[in-house]
Amino acid sequence: MTPCAWRRHINPPPKRPDKTPSKPMRGRVVVLTDYWCNSACLYMLDVYLRLPNLIHAGVPTNADTIFMEVGTAGPPSGKAAVTFGHKARISDPGTRPTFPHAN
DSSP: OOTTHHHHHHSOOOOOOSSOOSOSOSSOEEEEEOTTOOTHHHHHHHHHTTSTTEEEEESOOOOOOSEEEEEEEOOTTOSOOEEEEEEEOTTOOOOOOOOOOOO
């Protein structure tokens, strides 16, 4: 048994609905983004943009890479440095910037 298996047994996760309601919202929702929207913000935006009556406003978002963590190394002199990704999401090709609607 994995360390958290007992929690799943006591409190199983809620079941997801079989299908998305045709109109889950009645009003309009505006999502305002800027260039600092990256990482979790991009994932959230992917979910929100599936909803009807949603308007994406602001400026284009940033973009993600497949790398989750980066490392920095350099010589003992400290006169140079290189930054590199050392942990990657193989199943996720990364995301592209999201552009606001042209309304």
